[in-house]
Amino acid sequence: MSPHQFDIQLVAIIVAASCAIPGAFLVLRRMSMMTDAISHSILLGIILAFFLVGDLSSPFLIIGAAASGVLAISLIEAVNRARLVKKDASIGIVFPFLFSVAVILLSKYARNVHIDTHSVLLGEIAFAPFNRLILSGMDLGPTSAYVMGSILLLNLLFISFFYKELKVSTFDESFASSIGFRPRLIHYLLMAVVSLTCVGAFDAVGSILVIALIVIPPCCAYLLTDSLFRMILLSVVFGISAAVSGFWVANWLDVNIAGSMAFVCGVFFLAVFLLAPQRGFFGIMREKRRQRMDFAEASLLVSLYNQERGEAVKNHPDSRGMFRSADFASKVVEFLKQKGEIAVAGGKLFLTEKGRERVRTTVEGR
Amino acid sequence: MSGRGENPVAPAIRVTDLTVAYGDKTVLWDIDLEIPRGSMVAVVGPNGAGKTTLIKSIQGLVPRVAGVVSVHGRPYEKQRKEVSYVPQRGSVDWDFPTSVVDTVKMGTYGDLGWIRRPGKKEHEKALGALEKVDMLEFAQRQISQLSGGQQQRVFLARALVQSASVYLLDEPFQGVDATTEKAIVTILKELVAGGKTVLAVHHDLNTVSEYYERIALLNVGLVASGRVDEVFNSENLMKAYGGKTSFFPERKAARRAV
Numbered sequence: 001m002s003p004h005q006f007d008i009q010l011v012a013i014i015v016a017a018s019c020a021i022p023g024a025f026l027v028l029r030r031m032s033m034m035t036d037a038i039s040h041s042i043l044l045g046i047i048l049a050f051f052l053v054g055d056l057s058s059p060f061l062i063i064g065a066a067a068s069g070v071l072a073i074s075l076i077e078a079v080n081r082a083r084l085v086k087k088d089a090s091i092g093i094v095f096p097f098l099f100s101v102a103v104i105l106l107s108k109y110a111r112n113v114h115i116d117t118h119s120v121l122l123g124e125i126a127f128a129p130f131n132r133l134i135l136s137g138m139d140l141g142p143t144s145a146y147v148m149g150s151i152l153l154l155n156l157l158f159i160s161f162f163y164k165e166l167k168v169s170t171f172d173e174s175f176a177s178s179i180g181f182r183p184r185l186i187h188y189l190l191m192a193v194v195s196l197t198c199v200g201a202f203d204a205v206g207s208i209l210v211i212a213l214i215v216i217p218p219c220c221a222y223l224l225t226d227s228l229f230r231m232i233l234l235s236v237v238f239g240i241s242a243a244v245s246g247f248w249v250a251n252w253l254d255v256n257i258a259g260s261m262a263f264v265c266g267v268f269f270l271a272v273f274l275l276a277p278q279r280g281f282f283g284i285m286r287e288k289r290r291q292r293m294d295f296a297e298a299s300l301l302v303s304l305y306n307q308e309r310g311e312a313v314k315n316h317p318d319s320r321g322m323f324r325s326a327d328f329a330s331k332v333v334e335f336l337k338q339k340g341e342i343a344v345a346g347g348k349l350f351l352t353e354k355g356r357e358r359v360r361t362t363v364e365g366r
Numbered sequence: 367m368s369g370r371g372e373n374p375v376a377p378a379i380r381v382t383d384l385t386v387a388y389g390d391k392t393v394l395w396d397i398d399l400e401i402p403r404g405s406m407v408a409v410v411g412p413n414g415a416g417k418t419t420l421i422k423s424i425q426g427l428v429p430r431v432a433g434v435v436s437v438h439g440r441p442y443e444k445q446r447k448e449v450s451y452v453p454q455r456g457s458v459d460w461d462f463p464t465s466v467v468d469t470v471k472m473g474t475y476g477d478l479g480w481i482r483r484p485g486k487k488e489h490e491k492a493l494g495a496l497e498k499v500d501m502l503e504f505a506q507r508q509i510s511q512l513s514g515g516q517q518q519r520v521f522l523a524r525a526l527v528q529s530a531s532v533y534l535l536d537e538p539f540q541g542v543d544a545t546t547e548k549a550i551v552t553i554l555k556e557l558v559a560g561g562k563t564v565l566a567v568h569h570d571l572n573t574v575s576e577y578y579e580r581i582a583l584l585n586v587g588l589v590a591s592g593r594v595d596e597v598f599n600s601e602n603l604m605k606a607y608g609g610k611t612s613f614f615p616e617r618k619a620a621r622r623a624v
Contacts, residue, residue: 028462083389161481168472172458178425178451179476179528226508228463 016239019213039207041072069195376439378563384433411584450530473527515546
């Protein structure tokens with residue numbers, strides 16, 4: 001691994017970790033697409049701040065950008081609270097508007113400045129190693145590692161201080177408010193953190209990857225755990241793994257690095273979606289099949305049980321007419337025979353003592 | 367009321383001139399309501415009568431157009447810790463990744479205040495409350511695996527750990543099993559016996575006289591409020607429900623007397 005490759009991965013890892021932390025809360029608050037809104041709206045802040053200070057590398061640009069992210073959120077909230085349009089529509093109204101204002105300003109007044117919409121959306125992490133922090137002649141590494149490192153630290157501090165407040169106001173906003181917390185304040189603090197993260201990250205990796213890193217790793221984690229704390233931890237793990245493996249995929253295929261990282265995020269989600277033990281697609285299928293078989297076995301057993309006691313049965317068990325197909329019926333019979341709950345004699349089905357026991361405990365016990 | 371020995375200085379809750387609107391729709395109109403200390407009060411009224419809004423606006427969770435709410439004689443805002451809130455079960459996402467005991471622990475957050483984290487003491491408190499609602503064995507269970515009745519018990523437990531003196535419950539019996547309903551009523555009656563005040567949104571007119579001693583009949587405005595045996599009659603019900611009820615408390619009382 002060349003130092004160059006090391007630097008790119010270092011930046012990617014820090015970006016991934018800082019995105020995943022607030023991302024977990026955004027996903028739980030059903031606000032994933034706010035990231036989209038923020039990541040586009042910050043362009044306006046960057047441009048306005050640039051007009052004010054006239055310097056592309058000024059830290060004021062970051063502040064301006066973060067502020068416009070918060071502005072976007074507030075506007076969305078305002079449109080939303082008027083209850084005239086639905087929530088998702090209010091997102092769709094606000095951010096394209098702010099973004100287009102930025103694009104107009106950019107093309108009208110800042111044509112010669114090196115901010116282009118293309119790099120805003122895609123970013124270029126491959127350039128991360130070239131912009132280095134040099135202090136009194138010493139090369140301290142890529143600047144974006146320091147910028148994002150500070151943002152990561154801030155995110156860590158934010159959730160370790162406000163974990164409890166974030167948790168309760170995400171789970172039950174009215175209750176949080178009734179016990180004296182201020183969910184609205186927490187909401188805006190979280191949004192400010194997300195804005196700042198987006199600003200830092202989008203400079204490093206572009207907004208599509210930022211959205212991918214904020215939304216997808218927490219979604220993967222959500223399907224795999226039942227604890228908020230573990231969900232956050234797992235999100236970070238997923239984010240970092242996607243960043244690193246995405247880098248090597250890009251290296252291998254010789255394609256855009258950010259795109260490849262976002263792609264790997266998607267692949268991770270697909271894998272978790274299909275394979276998660278309980279909530280995954282196959283897990284649910286398996287569970288459904290098991291329930292169907294369970295029910296079929298129970299109905300056959302009950303039917304035999306009733307027949308045994310001389311009660312009227314709707315479908316005679318021997319006819320197996322209670323099942324949707326003869327194949328399925330013989331499968332059920334086969335399973336029950338294997339379990340020793342029924343026996344077959346002279347083409348007729350009989351309950352064994354074990355089968356009778358199952359009827360008593362599982363069906364009648366209900 | 368007799369038997370309590372003292373003349374209460376101020377009611378548990380006093381609502382004056384409360385008016386709430388959503389957009390151009392008035393949901394609550396000029397409500398004046400007093401809830402005496404140590405009483406168990408049902409809030410009853412048709413759908414859209416503003417029952418949930420009443421519970422929420424008492425706590426300032428929805429903005430008031432007008433009105434003042436005081437708890438034990440002081441403004442609600444200064445008495446927040448005295449009030450414990452059990453929202454509607456359906457108002458939260460039960461797929462949230464957390465366990466039963468952690469959910470109950472949220473009831474201690476108010477006393478902890480900002481930033482301080484719950485520790486062993488809070489954990490013990492939460493377990494104690496779970497024991498009261500007979501859910502101790504579910505402490506480590508993920509909340510998405512609970513039935514409706516169990517969810518309601520968890521919510522009640524979360525309110526119990528707050529050690530408040532006024533309980534506001536929004537439809538605590540909505541979609542719960544009969545055992546849970548009995549268990550919750552028993553706990554609420556114990557609270558009232560211990561001098562606490564309970565105000566609950568209630569739907570089932572059949573059980574009003576069995577569970578509550580007082581009632582507030584609501585339909586945007588306050589139709590009537592007072593002791594169940596005095597104001598829970600068909601005249602007031604007709605006023606509240608606008609003729610859309612076939613429930614007559616007098617008949618039920620007569621049946622019970624037979």
